[in-house]
Amino acid sequence: MSTMKPRPHIDHISRGFWEAAREGRLTVQRCDDCAHQHYPGAPICPNCLSDKQSWAPASGRGTLLSWVRFHRAYWDGFRDDLPYNVILVGLEEGPLMLSNLIGAEPESLKIGDPLQVSFEAVDETTTLPKFRPA
Amino acid sequence: MNAFHKLRDRIAVVGVGNTAYGNFPHTDDYGLGAEAFRRAIADCGLDKNKVDGLAVCRVPYYARMGEILGLAPRWTVQFPPHGRMSAMAIIEAAAALDAGLCDYAALIYANIGRSRRLNYGGEESPGVWDPFGFTSPGAAHALMFQRHRALYGTTTRQLAEVSVAFRHHAGLNPDAVMKQPITIEDHEAARPITEPLRLLDYCLINDGAVCLILTTKERARDLKQKPVLISGFGAREAYRQSSIANFDLNFWYDEVRDVAVQTYGMAGVGPQDVDALMCYDNFSPTVLFSLEGLGFCGQGESGAFVEGGTLRLGGRLPTNTDGGHLSCSYMQGWALNVEAVRQIRGQCGERQVKDAEVVQFVAATPCSRSIIYTPG
Numbered sequence: 001m002s003t004m005k006p007r008p009h010i011d012h013i014s015r016g017f018w019e020a021a022r023e024g025r026l027t028v029q030r031c032d033d034c035a036h037q038h039y040p041g042a043p044i045c046p047n048c049l050s051d052k053q054s055w056a057p058a059s060g061r062g063t064l065l066s067w068v069r070f071h072r073a074y075w076d077g078f079r080d081d082l083p084y085n086v087i088l089v090g091l092e093e094g095p096l097m098l099s100n101l102i103g104a105e106p107e108s109l110k111i112g113d114p115l116q117v118s119f120e121a122v123d124e125t126t127t128l129p130k131f132r133p134a
Numbered sequence: 135m136n137a138f139h140k141l142r143d144r145i146a147v148v149g150v151g152n153t154a155y156g157n158f159p160h161t162d163d164y165g166l167g168a169e170a171f172r173r174a175i176a177d178c179g180l181d182k183n184k185v186d187g188l189a190v191c192r193v194p195y196y197a198r199m200g201e202i203l204g205l206a207p208r209w210t211v212q213f214p215p216h217g218r219m220s221a222m223a224i225i226e227a228a229a230a231l232d233a234g235l236c237d238y239a240a241l242i243y244a245n246i247g248r249s250r251r252l253n254y255g256g257e258e259s260p261g262v263w264d265p266f267g268f269t270s271p272g273a274a275h276a277l278m279f280q281r282h283r284a285l286y287g288t289t290t291r292q293l294a295e296v297s298v299a300f301r302h303h304a305g306l307n308p309d310a311v312m313k314q315p316i317t318i319e320d321h322e323a324a325r326p327i328t329e330p331l332r333l334l335d336y337c338l339i340n341d342g343a344v345c346l347i348l349t350t351k352e353r354a355r356d357l358k359q360k361p362v363l364i365s366g367f368g369a370r371e372a373y374r375q376s377s378i379a380n381f382d383l384n385f386w387y388d389e390v391r392d393v394a395v396q397t398y399g400m401a402g403v404g405p406q407d408v409d410a411l412m413c414y415d416n417f418s419p420t421v422l423f424s425l426e427g428l429g430f431c432g433q434g435e436s437g438a439f440v441e442g443g444t445l446r447l448g449g450r451l452p453t454n455t456d457g458g459h460l461s462c463s464y465m466q467g468w469a470l471n472v473e474a475v476r477q478i479r480g481q482c483g484e485r486q487v488k489d490a491e492v493v494q495f496v497a498a499t500p501c502s503r504s505i506i507y508t509p510g
Contacts, residue, residue, distance in 0.1 A: 006264035040262045066281040069329035074256030078267045086268040098263040111284035
């Protein structure tokens with residue numbers, strides 16, 4: 001078993017999201033035809049079925065919808081982080097995103113509190129969008 | 135009225151069987167499935183060669199299962215190994231029997247997850263959120279419960295009522311894996327897994343298998359047991375947030391409401407008529423969400439509803455009288471449907487609900503389902 005943390009699965013759809021993240025930009029997939037916004041990326045638009053989809057800039061603002069604290073390591077790479085938080089963020093654009101809260105502990109926040117994206121470089125190829133209290 | 139409501143009381147469960155539940159590394163999925171089938175056949179007294187419909191779930195290969203059982207069906211379905219499939223399979227089989235696609239359907243579920251050391255997360259089930267350390271159905275339910283807590287003030291002590299009631303029932307069930315009684319304090323002191331959920335909010339992982347045999351009401355009369363009729367069912371999926379597996383921001387409330395309207399409407403009964411509830415309990419919060427969706431209480435009121443032993447035998451709504459997934463066996467809804475049948479038949483011994491005539495199964499999941507069983 002790997003002692004590394006899992007890395008994003010990058011394919012022809014998700015590549016645009018992770019390339020933008022490496023440049024410090026949060027994006028969501030937007031339909032070129034009907035402007036529906038969604039995440040994670042999909043081959044066609046769930047609203048109008050168009051296959052013309054682009055990664056569009058997101059504001060980086062969202063709200064805390066829920067959170068959990070892992071006391072169990074499902075990957076060895078997370079063992080030293082226990083007990084770590086995972087938060088559910090409702091992006092201003094609509095899509096939901098799971099991430100980690102940095103700069104505060106979720107116990108000190110309330111559901112509905114505003115959050116702001118903050119990028120954390122894991123290595124030269126991977127940068128993760130995390131969130132801190134706004 | 136939905137067109138499928140014409141299926142009311144047309145299809146019967148005539149045979150049920152289950153293996154012992156536990157840790158059985160000496161056998162495999164097929165061995166467990168075969169044993170459950172043998173017991174279900176013995177239960178109903180049917181000539182096994184008359185079985186011409188086969189549905190399997192979590193059995194690796196339907197054709198090998200059919201070979202082992204010596205069957206040559208004219209209707210076969212394989213369901214993916216997901217927990218939400220039990221009522222889905224029973225409803226599909228009912229429709230197939232009614233359409234004449236088969237005359238006697240055997241539904242077999244087998245799980246060897248304990249001996250194979252499955253843990254339902256991490257590298258076993260890769261997902262888009264792995265880089266953030268998010269994985270496992272338990273964590274998805276923890277996210278939902280945390281939100282329920284924040285929105286409605288539901289407490290972990292109220293959640294404990296679910297685990298405590300089901301453990302009490304398991305103590306009355308010779309087949310149950312976990313029989314040692316627990317208290318609310320035990321629940322509160324248990325090891326956290328994905329906070330706010332603790333060990334006693336999680337289902338067991340054990341080996342075992344279950345089989346149900348279904349046929350039409352007319353054919354059921356020639357068999358050994360008093361038939362148990364499928365009087366109502368309902369279905370609604372929620373796929374919109376499926377990239378977070380096993381999660382819904384609104385606890386599948388609207389979907390379970392819809393399922394309730396379909397199911398009660400078809401059976402001609404309401405929540406007040408339900409003598410016992412068999413509630414899919416992969417994690418304890420699912421029970422709270424189910425109670426709200428079905429209308430046993432309003433949305434956000436399930437915490438108060440379960441306080442004081444509501445779900446225990448003798449309480450207002452005896453639920454998961456076999457101990458459920460939390461304490462009897464992780465048969466992913468299948469054993470709960472068997473328990474519903476046995477309650478209607480009056481075969482539950484110490485855990486029998488007196489005069490049980492309306493027993494309901496429910497699963498609040500991305501594919502929510504409910505079934506109402508009544509005596510034939």
